[in-house]
Amino acid sequence: MPELPDVEGWKRYVARYAEGRRVRGVRVQDPRVLRNTSPQGLGRALGGARLGHPRRHGKWLVIPAGRGHLVMHFGMTGGLSWSAEARASGDRDCVAILLDGGELRYQALRRLGGVWWVSPRDEVSDVIGELGPDAAAMSREEFRERVAGRRGSIKSTLMNQAVLAGIGNELSDEILWLARVRPAARVSALAPARIDAVHGAMCDVLRRAMRHGRIPTTEGWLNAVRGAADPTCPRCGAGIVTKRIGGRTTYWCPRCQT
DNA sequence: TCAGTTGTTTATAT
DNA sequence: AATATAAACAACTG
Numbered sequence: 001m002p003e004l005p006d007v008e009g010w011k012r013y014v015a016r017y018a019e020g021r022r023v024r025g026v027r028v029q030d031p032r033v034l035r036n037t038s039p040q041g042l043g044r045a046l047g048g049a050r051l052g053h054p055r056r057h058g059k060w061l062v063i064p065a066g067r068g069h070l071v072m073h074f075g076m077t078g079g080l081s082w083s084a085e086a087r088a089s090g091d092r093d094c095v096a097i098l099l100d101g102g103e104l105r106y107q108a109l110r111r112l113g114g115v116w117w118v119s120p121r122d123e124v125s126d127v128i129g130e131l132g133p134d135a136a137a138m139s140r141e142e143f144r145e146r147v148a149g150r151r152g153s154i155k156s157t158l159m160n161q162a163v164l165a166g167i168g169n170e171l172s173d174e175i176l177w178l179a180r181v182r183p184a185a186r187v188s189a190l191a192p193a194r195i196d197a198v199h200g201a202m203c204d205v206l207r208r209a210m211r212h213g214r215i216p217t218t219e220g221w222l223n224a225v226r227g228a229a230d231p232t233c234p235r236c237g238a239g240i241v242t243k244r245i246g247g248r249t250t251y252w253c254p255r256c257q258t
Numbered sequence: 259t260c261a262g263t264t265g266t267t268t269a270t271a272t
Numbered sequence: 273a274a275t276a277t278a279a280a281c282a283a284c285t286g
Contacts, residue, residue, distance in 0.1 A: 002264065002265075003264060073266080074265080075264090075282090076265050076266095077263085077282090091283095110263090110281085110283050110284075111282055112265060112283095113265075151274065156275080159265095161265095168264060169264060170264055227262095244277095246277090247279095
């Protein structure tokens with residue numbers, strides 16, 4: 001389920017359970033998720049290193065390890081699991097970082113994410129690329145600057161990680177529903193006040209979703225009707241419309257989003 | 259059997 | 273240059 005709030009949750013999870021511990025070794029059950037190293041290479045790089053304070057940029061998780069960095073992306077189905085004791089591995093456990101007092105497991109059902117090692121002489125940005133500012137830390141002015149002048153739809157702009165980092169399919173729908181803006185609306189057709197409304201909705205959705213650790217599916221969220229047989233708008237009761245925008249199934253309310 | 263799934267990258271077209 | 277679309281990656285669910 002990883003979008004920004006989920007990754008933020010795992011960042012806190014790593015800080016709580018793994019930060020400050022020393023690496024004893026690694027166990028790689030599925031080498032395919034190691035994107036720029038081998039099981040042996042990762043073991044050599046991490047062995048003896050102490051894990052530092054994790055940070056997050058968009059959907060990327062960066063964990064300082066010794067003088068280098070362990071970088072993770074979770075794709076669509078990834079996650080982390082801490083266990084204080086050795087436990088049998090499951091099918092989705094791909095990599096285990098063995099630490100003093102427990103192990104941190106990187107899991108990825110569909111293997112769409114990955115784990116990278118960034119050596120002390122390389123840059124994290126070599127792996128994660130040029131990302132826009134983190135969506136959870138953007139001022140109204142910065143949001144205006146980054147978004148204004150775009151020619152595409154507001155939804156694809158929000159999901160473009162080079163414009164701002166962290167917003168995916170479900171979050172973008174939730175934000176635009178809250179802001180009452182149609183996902184297919186051209187950015188160029190939106191008045192400045194409506195761009196500000198999208199920024200305000202983004203802050204609101206992110207704040208509440210981060211507190212929850214993911215996008216809630218409780219009442220009052222568009223996300224709650226996602227996948228329903230006959231979804232209706234949690235705000236006005238009109239039938240929700242779906243269409244593929246930016247290659248993703250998009251939900252919006254034709255009555256209250258204009 | 260088939261369509262669909264919270265993400266990114268690549269190729270192709272506009 | 274920017275944008276849109278589709279496919280690929282992969283494995284599971286309904």
